[in-house]
Amino acid sequence: MPAPDSAPPATPFEWMGGEPRIRQLVDRFYDLMDLEPGYAELRATHGSTLDDARDKLFWFLCGWLGGPDHYQDRFGHPRLRARHMPFAIGILERDQWVTCMDQAMGETGVPEDLRARLNQSFMNTADWMRNR
Secondary structure (H helix, E strand, C coil), X not given: CCCCCCCXXXXXXXXXXXXXXXXXXXXXXXXXXXXXXXXXXXXXXXXXXXXXXXXXXXXXXXXXXXXXXXXXXXXXXXXXXHHHCCCCCCHHHHHHHHHHHHHHHHHCCCCHHHHHHHHHHHHHHHHHHCCC
């Protein structure tokens, strides 16, 4: 937390602690998805390995949070809805994704005020991604 006389971080990327902390968040998110029975339906949408998904979410979140645009540098515009159309995403999968991410944010120490803002953004995006 910044000292009272210092400026707040310019971006959520900086507020979270940059790439190492975003990698930690993404890794915890996918570890939870793999380990927790409550995320079984979400996990089933990801195939046998999570390695590719880990990298893509890390690259995406870096740019989305105001840091380097690793995802766009590799793949161009994210086109999130189009890229997720092959996967069945309903209310259950949406809710599991948001809950899993919230749990990961809590376990990796994302500041509460930022966590609340991100949860709202994640829910809005996840709801927009629903295709069933």
